[in-house]
Amino acid sequence: MNHFRVAQPYFPPKPNHVTKAAAQTAPGASKTFQQYLTESTTPHAKAQPLSFSQHAMSRLQQRGIALGGHQLERLESAVQKAASKGARESLIIMDNVAYVVSIVNRKIITAVDDGSMKDNVFTNIDSAIFV
Numbered sequence: 001m002n003h004f005r006v007a008q009p010y011f012p013p014k015p016n017h018v019t020k021a022a023a024q025t026a027p028g029a030s031k032t033f034q035q036y037l038t039e040s041t042t043p044h045a046k047a048q049p050l051s052f053s054q055h056a057m058s059r060l061q062q063r064g065i066a067l068g069g070h071q072l073e074r075l076e077s078a079v080q081k082a083a084s085k086g087a088r089e090s091l092i093i094m095d096n097v098a099y100v101v102s103i104v105n106r107k108i109i110t111a112v113d114d115g116s117m118k119d120n121v122f123t124n125i126d127s128a129i130f131v
Helices: 033-041 054-062 069-084
Strands: 089-094 097-102 107-113 127-130
Touching: 054 107, 069 089, 069 097, 069 127
Parallel strands: 089 127
Antiparallel strands: 089 097, 097 107
16 A cells, blocks of 8 residues: 655744834843844943053153153044944054054053164054054
């Protein structure tokens, strides 16, 4: 006895139409992709302050580089500009001093004064800012 199977027609499931209201999530619920995207691309009003690596602190001390409040504000502004352009590691030149800064971590990695810049090569940077 031969058994033949009759193919049943396939009907794909109907699309689940998600309304804008349904895309909103309740507090404590998981976030939508759009919310993650908006949060990651929107600059935070109160970002963490700039910090200095141990290496940067020793270089500043060795080279006699002092940073005042106005200079720190200028560095902060440069870091914010770099972040808004999507930079990750930047070379910031300010007052004849080069700072290598991790924009993502908001950390100054090293500082080089103009006397030490000759024949120096800066690597692993994706942007340069002149302040």
